[in-house]
Amino acid sequence: MIKVLSIVGTRPEVIKMAPVIHQLHKEKQIKSFVASTAQHREILDQMLAFFEIKPDFDLNIMEKNQSLPELTAKLPIPLDNLLREVKPDIVLAQGDTTTAFLVSLACFYRKIPFGHVEAGLRTRDRFDPFPEEMNRTLISQLASFHFAPTQGAVDHLLSEGIKKDLIYLTGNTCIDALGYVFANEKGVKVDEGIDRSKKLILVTTHRRENWGDKLEQICEAIKQLADRNEGVQIVLPIHPNPNVRGTILSKLGGHPRILLVEPLSYEKFVILMKRAYLILSDSGGVQEEAPSLGTPVLILRETTERPEACEVGAAHLVGTKAGEIVAAAQELLDDPRKRQAMVVKESPFGDGRAASRIVEVIRLWGARGG
Ligand code: UD1
Ligand code: UDP
Secondary structure: OEEEEEEEOOHHHHHHHHHHHHHHHHOOOEEEEEEEOOOOOHHHHHHHHHOOOOOOEEOOOOOOOOOHHHHHHHOHHHHHHHHHHHOOOEEEEEOOOHHHHHHHHHHHHOOOOEEEEOOOOOOOOOOOOOOHHHHHHHHHHHOOEEEEOOHHHHHHHHHOOOOHHHEEEOOOHHHHHHHHHHHOOOOOOOOOOOOOOOEEEEEEOOOHHHOOHHHHHHHHHHHHHHHHOOOEEEEEEOOOOHHHHHHHHHHHOOOOOEEEEOOOOHHHHHHHHHHOOEEEEOOHHHHHHHHHHOOOEEEOOOOOOOHHHHHOOOEEEOOOOHHHHHHHHHHHHHOHHHHHOOOOOOOOOOOOOHHHHHHHHHHHHHHOOO
């Protein structure tokens, strides 16, 4: 019997770890624990509830509008106490958040093997996305197991000197999470005041490197698209980060064709992604999910660590200048054939079986004595 501790902190970590946690709970030779740092609070709890995951431990560290150093400083001691209490054989965390980075560091200090879910994503620009590119680069140096979602991610890890036999090509667990949504459909209706006779444009934005001028430009583009296109309904679930929320409310509040809503449950958000004519987003997870749902995405960023969606034609990297965003979106609104050309048949991010591959690696490692 081996003890596996999975640690999550933010909304996307819950979504992408949920399939792994569900699979770990099923394994007879594994005792599975879950801890939350609660780097996020409301939107973390919303996702935990949806996936029916009840953490065994909650470090409860979120404070409103805390800075990166404040967040970073809060985690090491509670994480170390957690590791001392649980004494896991292996710890898992996902992605490139501050939670994921500090979990990998805490494991290193205690010499506990750390398994990195979604390893190897890179833009090679240390400030974009910020601080995620540096977080994930450092995590790769600290991890013992690297679960890479794509061949491109494997290649990045190899190029940084990570040993081949520690890298596992698994696919991205977000495709498994989408499978969970469809397997557990509860007939949820998305109303939220959306005018269904219009073309839906779904928007999300939260990236730290976009705060300020770039976010203002993104909002300007959204406003221009709404002004110009009477037949369009824009829906934007606002991320709770106050640096994002304030700008969005002041720039876009009150427009008749822009619906600003609170963060949506995963099920509702997936329904809207599927229904949308077009998605505009700077989110990592959304770039990966949209191709599976047959919806084109315009990526509101200067770089992406997920080039696979662009390579298969399902996404375009449009940057953060208002004029360029509007031009790219307008082209797809005006020409449904151009939009249709972005609808792909297969996801470049996996086949929905990533979690079982990850857990099998851990199970076999445990069976060999850890
Ligand atoms: C974090 C991650 C980012 C990830 C994103 C997913 C870091 C540094 N950033 O960014 O990589 O893409 O989550 O959404 O790890 N807040 C609430 N309620 C919540 C969540 C957040 O009020 O449920 C507010 C709080 O004021 C909090 C602030 O948002 O202090 C910032 O949260 P934080 O986790 O530091 O950064 P995000 O921008 O959410
Ligand atoms: N998401 C959601 N409800 C929302 C907005 C996003 O369920 O209102 C989901 C989305 O499908 C994706 C994830 O949250 O899986 C993305 O989270 P976020 O954009 O916060 O983080 P990132 O992926 O950029 O790290």
